[in-house]
Amino acid sequence: MNNVRIGIIGFGAQGSTYAGFISEGKVKNLTIGAICDTDPEKKLICKASYPDIPFYDDYIEMLESGDVDAIVTTVPHLLHTEIGKVALSKNIHTLLEKPADIYASKVREINTIADTKPDVTFAIFFNQRTNPLYQKLKSLIDSGEIGEIRRTNWIITTWWRPQAYYNQSSWRATWTEEAGGVLVNQAPHQIDLLQWICGLPKKVFANIKYGYQRDIAVDDDVTTILDYGNGATGVFITCTHDIIGTDRLEITGDKGKILVEDSKKMTITRLKQSETSINHTMTWAEASEIFKGNGLQDIYDQEVIEFESVWGEQHINVLENFAANIIDGTPLIASGRDGISGVSLVNAIYLSSWLGEEVSLPVDSNLFHKLLQDKMNLEE
Template sequence: MGAVYHEQSESGEVDAVVTTVPHYLHPEMGIEALKRDIHALLEKPAGVYSKQVKELNEFAASKPDLTFAIMFNQRTNSLYQKVKEIVDNGEIGDLRRANWIITSWWRPQSYYDQSAWRATWGEEGGGVLVNQAPHQIDLMQWICGMPKKVYSNVKYGYQRDIAVEDEVTALFDYGDGATGSFITCTHDPIGTDRFELFGDKGKIIVDNSKKVTIKRLVKSEQEMSDNMTMMEVYNLVQGGDTDEMYTEEAIEFESNWQEQHPNVMRNFAANILVGEELLAPGAEGINGVTVANSIHLSSWLEKEVELPIDEDLFLEELNKKIEAEKAAN
């Protein structure tokens, strides 16, 4: 594949590439394309480990006239664009907590058995954190920002005959008192997709990536705490009328799943042709990779890790997994 790729990229007939190749090759092929003044759209994830993605970003920065994007197609979902807008404009105030349960990535054993590269450290670079969940990891950091510390409990080959992770629970510390949790797996056929964000002025609840409910407090939580009488508190906790406490707005969005990938492609082309702003700039791909790396590293070291993580230590631990996998086979 390498020889064919280099031959094609040096033909002078290629204007842009999309890297639909194994994860480890995403940064390498991105750099090779940019070297030849070819625009690059990388599939997610941007890479397996942040050190190689950092090299890609540094090289891309030296080619500012080229378009460098990443296939975070769910950023085109108007629901998540709306959620980001509400958070960014301060409607729910300062973020205190964010929780995402995304266990609707069910995959049977046959899914993993169909290709030898799937669910391997050496070929895929991990499990649900690098294959399915990068979508939600990206959206969570896009909306909430990057955590400062991560602690995780990860199960490897928990319910599937694989070496990599199929069950993940991660706790995020955003450094300003705000916390987050991220739960995902590939063994729950019923599955849940629920994203909650709570701020001092309200709450956002997203169900199944289709419906968003916004509850806006009439007074901030701190004002309520400072001024409510115990009688008012008692009435509230006993199921009293909440109409005077918050307003509620529910918005349902039609699924645009089939349009998401084409929309990223159109946006990529429009940026090349007319300078349209990118929905998912390639340089932002490192954020999700860093979060996934921190979740893995925390579980391997069995302790909380700070971001940015020790990239050399992560790569050292990853290589141990790869060598153990080779020895087992």
């Protein structure tokens, strides 16, 4: 196989973007095999823009048509694993948009199916993992550049959305359709990156505001305390009401600190001795000089790296990687199993908020399902 015929399920903003990339020849070894959407208006759009590409309003019919070797899902979160399970059962290579699902238990279920299909590719669309900045950050942490992590702080509030955004469609910002707000819609990439780079916390305690600054039922403001179980802690803050938002990630270790600003600039501060060593050997007189701002150059040095990114490049990278894995076994950027951790963390953050207490990971999946279902039932 030299070219993979992909079926795009869902022709909204993301689906149409991917179709554009592929049809314009920007994605190597990938062609559009078919498009699927339940909206009749989308059918008219596709027939005008892609007259030679088969269109289906039933994804199962598309999967059984012989027109596609693989699929990518760009549909509501609750449908990702539902569609993915059917595709895998029919030996169709599957790429799920983030998040893999709302329920970590369902992500585990689809991975169980994928484990029985070693020749079928199953991946998650974590395009931020291809960002050179975050790849560099992960390599620095993994190599022990700043020593053992002591604290993580990520403020990511660049998701400003006015009320008009939520009023576009009745399904937006609802429990029944999106099953959450900023945590499952805007911030999944950062949640994935945080656990991918720093590891999953053992416990979380969350303060979430629902409909705090917007007329919605779901979360629009989140502050979460992370406990990594070894003394290290963290804070994750996100919201959709800061019109002048902040994107600032700080990771502090025993041997230094890494600061990432606006996902473009990285400042690496390397201690010449570990903080543990300095603590045990520095005299009070030497420390007093440090407090005065003297001798700082003897303690650490700094490196600043600026990164640039091209819009769409990361999505193209994931699509190409997906095709390459199918064709020649190129390692995946994010396998299906990688979808579990981020969803598990989101489940824990919600559950902590609903219970008003600290919770451990992994959470009780039955309790999470019940409490989320209770919220869905209130909307019906």
